[in-house]
Amino acid sequence: MDWSTRACARTGHVTFSPAEDHLAQQIRVSTPVGTAWKCLRCGVFVPGEPFAHGPASEAPEILHDHQIRDRVIIRFLAVERFIRGLIVLVLGIVVYQLQGSQDSLQDRLTTSIPLLKPFADQIGWNINQSKFIHLLNVIVETTPHTLVLIAIGLVAYGCVQLTEGIGLWYQMRWAEYLTVVATSAFIPYEIYELMHTVTLFKIGAFVLNILAVLWLLWTKHLFGVNGGGAAIEVESLRGQSAIDHAISLRTAPVA
Numbered sequence: 001m002d003w004s005t006r007a008c009a010r011t012g013h014v015t016f017s018p019a020e021d022h023l024a025q026q027i028r029v030s031t032p033v034g035t036a037w038k039c040l041r042c043g044v045f046v047p048g049e050p051f052a053h054g055p056a057s058e059a060p061e062i063l064h065d066h067q068i069r070d071r072v073i074i075r076f077l078a079v080e081r082f083i084r085g086l087i088v089l090v091l092g093i094v095v096y097q098l099q100g101s102q103d104s105l106q107d108r109l110t111t112s113i114p115l116l117k118p119f120a121d122q123i124g125w126n127i128n129q130s131k132f133i134h135l136l137n138v139i140v141e142t143t144p145h146t147l148v149l150i151a152i153g154l155v156a157y158g159c160v161q162l163t164e165g166i167g168l169w170y171q172m173r174w175a176e177y178l179t180v181v182a183t184s185a186f187i188p189y190e191i192y193e194l195m196h197t198v199t200l201f202k203i204g205a206f207v208l209n210i211l212a213v214l215w216l217l218w219t220k221h222l223f224g225v226n227g228g229g230a231a232i233e234v235e236s237l238r239g240q241s242a243i244d245h246a247i248s249l250r251t252a253p254v255a
């Protein structure tokens with residue numbers, strides 16, 4: 001898939017007229033309908049005025065093919081982390097509020113379960129085996145002090161996930177490191193969990209986390225992997241290098 005062409009179809013071409021004539025000549029052609037400028041991203045010649053002009057050093061930074069794909073993947077990861085963080089944070093707040101009302105929860109469970117039983121039997125819900133009821137019982141029997149510790153843990157984990165999500169969305173380098181370190185830290189726990197019970201959701205989350213760590217390490221050159229930080233400088237194209245790249249692109253027909 002040509003990600004540059006897709007990006008241009010979605011957000012429009014990026015044309016630039018450099019002040020340096022020898023550069024301008026290489027990304028400009030005359031057509032029957034006037035001058036056309038070569039798109040710095042996809043290489044198509046676009047008739048009409050260039051999007052911007054100025055010295056070559058001011059040419060906009062352009063993401064090309066695989067960089068655009070990487071941004072789509074990282075934004076998917078960002079949204080996934082953000083939603084997960086929000087759910088865990090809300091869960092933490094709910095658990096914290098429960099520690100003050102364990103007695104009333106106990107009363108409600110004692111009175112509600114016998115009332116729910118006939119209804120549960122009718123719809124085939126085995127209330128005695130219900131994980132949700134089991135979870136409520138665990139909360140009732142846990143000491144308030146432990147519940148506060150669980151709530152703090154959940155809120156902290158939720159905040160880390162939210163921070164990862166926001167940082168990844170804005171492509172912050174620290175967020176890529178944070179995601180790799182925090183996600184790796186939970187992988188032994190996920191393996192431990194999978195050794196006890198295997199569900200499709202757990203396997204999915206586990207595989208996604210492993211892939212996310214490996215993908216970030218490799219494509220973002222973290223911890224010196226795949227050429228390290230120096231390799232990123234080579235990939236980043238702005239100013240004259242963006243124009244040089246456009247010149248090197250195969251000449252496409254006029255759009």
Ligand SMILES: [Zn+2]
Pocket residue numbers: 004008012013014039040041042043044
């Ligand atoms: Zn284009």
